[in-house]
Amino acid sequence: MNWLPEQASDFAGRVDTVIWFVTIISLISFILITIGLVYFAIKYRRRSENDETPYITGNLFLEMLWTVIPSILVMVIFVYGFVVYRDMRTPPQDALEVNVTGKQWLWQFQYQNGKSTINELYVQQDKPVKVVMRSDDVIHSFFVPAFRVKQDLIGGMYTYLWFTPTKVGIFDLYCAEYCGTGHSAMLGKVIVMSPEAYDRWEKGEEEEEGKAVAGLPPDQLGEKLYKERGCNACHSIDGSTLVGPTWKGLFGHEVSLTDGSTVTADENYIRQSILEPQAKMVKGFGPVMPAFKGILSDDDVAAIIAYIKTLK
Ligand code: HEC
Ligand SMILES: [Cu+2]
Known part of the structure; x- marks a missing residue:
């Protein structure tokens, strides 16, 4: 079942599991409640003009059941979601830092080695990356569906997110906050490279642009x-x-x-x-x-x- 985008970071599987967990619980509850609703509506329908409604004072067992079970479910959803969220908010010490500035309407990346790129974020496979963000103007939002990460960029403050890309490839980066006329053109790519290719890129031996367009x-x-x-x-x-x-x-x-x-x-x-x-x-x-x-x-x-x- 390919309902969700490709999984290309080590969060992706965990985030998807939480989503499926919540969705399936909701779906089961929905089906059970609907069946009960229809069943009782038929079973206890008014059969004649002088039908009398039975007088029911309560049922401790049933009331406990429908209070305790949903409470436990909701707590489990909370704890499970929180554990994943906490990990997503805690970058490891050895994460590579990249600065990103969102501007109307482009992404600018600055790396620790002094390199700078526009609309293309270069990262290394299996190496955690911490993206430190700021905005030059309005609110933008850094969203890479394949990594299951999203974070707003806000003028006057720093925000961050982190991820570990697991697959070599090129992944779409979107601005997920309507930021003006050029919003839909505010697109980028995350280029995940093997450690060797990343090394070469870092040392500048591989002039990506020069190579691709020589001639x-x-x-x-x-x-x-x-x-x-x-x-x-x-x-x-x-x-x-x-x-x-x-x-x-x-x-x-x-x-x-x-x-x-x-x-x-x-x-x-x-x-x-x-x-x-x-x-x-x-x-x-x-x-x-x-x-x-x-x-x-x-x-x-x-x-x-x-x-x-x-x-x-
Ligand atoms: C965020 C919007 C934005 C982006 C992105 C942008 N520009 Fe501009 N550019 C402007 C604005 C606004 C002006 C006019 C004000 C000024 O002179 O700075 C301008 C002016 C210019 C001019 C002078 C044009 C004239 O009519 O005199 C040139 C040339 C130019 N830009 C080239 C570029 C190039 C090349 C790029 C991409 C590498 C680029 N711009 C990206 C907004 C942008
Ligand atoms: Cu934007």
């Missing part, structure tokens, strides 16, 4: 980055205004800035807009774009510029 012409690489690095949550390529200005027709045109001046959108302007977005603010837009300094390489920036040039 791609710059404008195609730029298009790929546009989607993968979350630019598409805020910038359209069809002329419509989202959170940020559209990229259609941007290159080579005049841009009005908040300080009243204008600039021509050339390579340098676009480069600066990506690396230090708040240096020159486009008129009519807020300072919400995250800085991509240290996240996008010079090659990446060049590729994005090449892509923007194609959007006439």
Whole structure:
């Protein structure tokens, strides 16, 4: 029976067992109560105009039965759920820490080794990970169904969750709190790697991006980055205004800035807009774009510029 998502963390089985336990108990109670209800409704129905209702004062045995059994069941559900919950809230000492920042509308991850990624969380199989979260703006919610973990990110405070991924693979990460227009685009991936692959990734020997796209012409690489690095949550390529200005027709045109001046959108302007977005603010837009300094390489920036040039 595949009713629930794939189980890819060591919580998944335990969480599912609690859910099945509660669901099955509820289902059995529902069936028993419904059968009793129908049976008594038929058995004690009013048969004639002068039928008299029997006078019943109580039945200690039955009353004890229907008080004690449900109380025990509810206590068992509580204790069982609590034990699993307590373990989910207690990260082990040796857990790897990753910082995540939720922003409208992307995920930014920072690792202990100084690496930083957007919308892609890299973790190691069978190694506990503690994800320390904060939000730059509104409430977001970090949700990885395959791991059975979910936690809100809240501005002005840190929250956390932890998990141990058990399967190598790529798993969906969702924002599970409606956080504005780009909410449905606030998607990410959790990439679970074997210890050897993780090692190589950590040392930077494996330039994931470089490897996968070696040989791609710059404008195609730029298009790929546009989607993968979350630019598409805020910038359209069809002329419509989202959170940020559209990229259609941007290159080579005049841009009005908040300080009243204008600039021509050339390579340098676009480069600066990506690396230090708040240096020159486009008129009519807020300072919400995250800085991509240290996240996008010079090659990446060049590729994005090449892509923007194609959007006439
Ligand atoms: C959270 C929303 C958001 C995301 C994500 C985002 N931007 Fe922006 N971007 C903006 C806003 C708002 C502006 C206008 C204000 C400003 O200049 O900072 C802007 C401005 C720009 C400009 C200048 C555009 C112009 O019309 O002058 C460029 C170029 C740009 N962004 C590139 C990028 C790239 C490349 C990415 C992805 C790697 C990206 N942005 C991701 C919101 C975003
Ligand atoms: Cu969100």
